[in-house]
Amino acid sequence: MTAPVLYLSHGAPPLADDTRWTQQLADWSAAFEKPKNVLMISAHWEEAPISVSPTTRLVPLTYDFWGFPQKYYEVEYAAPLAPELADSVTGLLGGRGLEVHRDETRGLDHGAYVPLVEMYPDADVPVLQMSMPTLDPATLFEIGRTLAPLRDEGTLIVGSGFTTHNLRWFNPAAGADAPPPTPSAEFDHWAAETVAAGDIDSLIQMLDRAPAAHEAHPRTEHWAPLYLALGAADASGASTVESTIDGFWFGLSKRSWQFG
Template sequence: MSDRMPVLYLSHGAPPLADDALWTAQLAAWSAELPRPAAILVVSAHWEAAPVTLGATTTVPLEYDFWGFPDRYYRVTYPAPGAPALADRVRGLLTAPGTPVHDAPARGLDHGAYVPLVEMYPEADIPVLQLSLPTLDPGRLLRLGRRLAPLREEGVLIVGSGFFTHNLRELRWDAGPDEAPAWSKEFDAWGREALDRGDVDALLDFEHAAPAGRTAHPRTEHFAPLFVTLGAGETDLPGQRTVIDGFWAGLAKRSVQIG
């Protein structure tokens, strides 16, 4: 049995995920089945910065990067230890001539990172580092993930955090966990089939190859972390599996594990 850590892509939800008994239970059950990480590296849809930038290298306040929610969502804390050693390792893997890695030590974990981690690792006792999305180009993100892959042999859980479909103009707050508009269901089914086939080329071209690709992702930042996950998990891709599926407010919350 390999000691290599799996790689995750998860749909992270908005802060009200904490009120969804089904989804929080699914995330908690998922983490209970995983090997305990030495550290966690998160690539979130909610932080785009180029060149690659590292945040939360020490424990700093969270980024409450959302607006218009009740006050209780702004009182959530997640004081996970910083991961300066992991930050050094990531710099070593990613720094190349002309492509430096920047630091944003005052930037805390955003909700794409801490909202799922509160449910998966509620004790906040595992070091967490956040890595920015330096681009939305799928091919470049795939290559970024490949360069991060050695971390898996070092006990690091790499997490791409987005949303499998993400069109906020089409939210249906009254929809049940199996209810969604046709575009969301069609894209989700296409994505599941492409993942099951290990068809990375189709996934890279999702805006054109998928049904309703541009409706499912009017802007692509929530699908983009999947490509980091695919790159980091490439050697184990035939063994990927969906851990969470269904819908939330009409959006597909498909979340997958590679390895």
């Protein structure tokens, strides 16, 4: 089994209350073979050297958000550990001279577990989360290329971010389906066309080439996981790309892609 590569917009914890988006995520995961395990790269874990989540014992989730109702801090997702995947990641990256640290204390953050709860609600797929050691696009792309062989072992590589992420646009009073700000719509349109065209150079130079780039991503951590996904897809010869989810949520683009 050669698993696909995903980039998804993960939403905030209240995504769980959006019946349309949760159904889209469930339908998406049901459309391809269940993976052997998942390697999750979330916008919410930046750490160098590269670190991976626990492999020896289950630890509580990382509730890396503030000011939400209590119910969002009571979510649990006890996915099995993935020590073999951690070994594979360490071996592949070590072959490039990259150090991999095992953090046995940090549970999955909301960029990881929020979408996984919807995609694999039985928590029956082993999950390993990996940190981003930098936000540099070319570096992340090459790390993704290095990890590409994992696909042939049945590993689903997932970059979890948000296609536009300017929280100044987030207006709960307007409702989830309110028309997006023009910059969000413009960037989403560019992203859809550029990813579909496989224009890696333009994607890597997003800040210089995309319309409203600095407004859509005042900081690029939610766009950065795409580069790992693109690298893994490119190195393994993924010949297809599909925009699997589109539309907006409180003004932010939730566009997501499947490669291969």
